[in-house]
Amino acid sequence: MPPPKSGSKTGLVIGIVAGGVALLLLLVCGVGGYLWYRQSNDDGGDLSGVVNYRQTNPGALATTHVDAPVSYPMTPPAGGPHFQRWQNCNGDVYTAPIEDGNAVHSLEHGAVWITHRPGLPASEMGKLITRVRGLSHMMLSPYPGQSAPISLQAWGYQLTVDDADDEAIGAFIEAYRVRAAIEPGAPCGGGITTTR
Numbered sequence: 420m421p422p423p424k425s426g427s428k429t430g431l432v433i434g435i436v437a438g439g440v441a442l443l444l445l446l447v448c449g450v451g452g453y454l455w456y457r458q459s460n461d462d463g464g465d466l467s468g469v470v471n472y473r474q475t476n477p478g479a480l481a482t483t484h485v486d487a488p489v490s491y492p493m494t495p496p497a498g499g500p501h502f503q504r505w506q507n508c509n510g511d512v513y514t515a516p517i518e519d520g521n522a523v524h525s526l527e528h529g530a531v532w533i534t535h536r537p538g539l540p541a542s543e544m545g546k547l548i549t550r551v552r553g554l555s556h557m558m559l560s561p562y563p564g565q566s567a568p569i570s571l572q573a574w575g576y577q578l579t580v581d582d583a584d585d586e587a588i589g590a591f592i593e594a595y596r597v598r599a600a601i602e603p604g605a606p607c608g609g610g611i612t613t614t615r
Contacts, residue, residue, distance in 0.1 A: 464587035464588065464589055464591070465586070465587055466578070466591060468579070469577065469591065470577045472497055472576065472577070473575035476492060480499055480575055481499055481500050482500075482527060482601055485501065486502075488519065489501070489520060494565055495570055495572055495577075497523075497577040498523060498574045498601075499523055500520075501519075501521070501527065504524065504611050505524035505525045505528055505610040505611070506521040506522045506611060507558070507610035508525040508530035508555075508557060508607035509608050510557050511551075511612065512559045513558065513561075513614055514561070515560070516614060517558075517613075517614050517615065521610070521611055522560070522572075526572060526573060527574055527601045528556070528600055528602055529573075529596065529598070529605065529607075530556045530557065530607055531556065531592050531595055531599075532558050532560070532571070532572045532573075533547055533559045533570070533572075534562035534571075535570075536565055539569070542583075543569075543582060547559055547569065547583050555607055557596065566579070567579030568582065569588070571588065571591045571592075573599035
């Protein structure tokens with residue numbers, strides 16, 4: 420059997436080098452693309468105002484199911500004992516208040532619950548609805564008596580803001596929607612849709 424020609428060895432070396440360069444370019448493009456995506460989808464909001472009850476009041480975040488209403492240490496509640504049924508949180512927009520016990524169960528599933536003072540201007544409401552409608556693990560409802568115009572709750576976390584343009588809203592949703600779940604993978608569909 421004759422020895423292989425040196426030209427075929429050169430071709431093999433060139434093929435291996437070219438393949439390695441192509442893989443390196445794909446890797447660089449992939450990492451660069453991922454970083455660009457993260458930056459372009461980061462609302463850049465300041466989350467320094469988030470109250471972290473997981474650190475400051477972990478005892479208030481019991482996951483027990485109860486039948487009677489609970490007196491929560493924060494308004495609106497951001498975790499704690501809750502009803503057996505969760506509030507549907509698949510981008511649901513409620514025009515009337517919902518039961519705290521059902522909403523808190525949704526937080527356990529990883530939902531972000533945006534609440535607003537009744538009478539919030541229509542322009543503000545439109546912006547909040549756009550952030551919620553059609554997005555899983557999100558819900559919006561009025562909350563009579565809350566001190567801030569807008570409040571966001573995830574299990575163990577709460578943020579209040581004065582207007583719907585605050586960049587911290589998007590940052591809160593990005594940081595805690597699904598990620599704050601106590602029961603990862605739990606559904607947001609199939610819950611109750613009743614209001615008070």
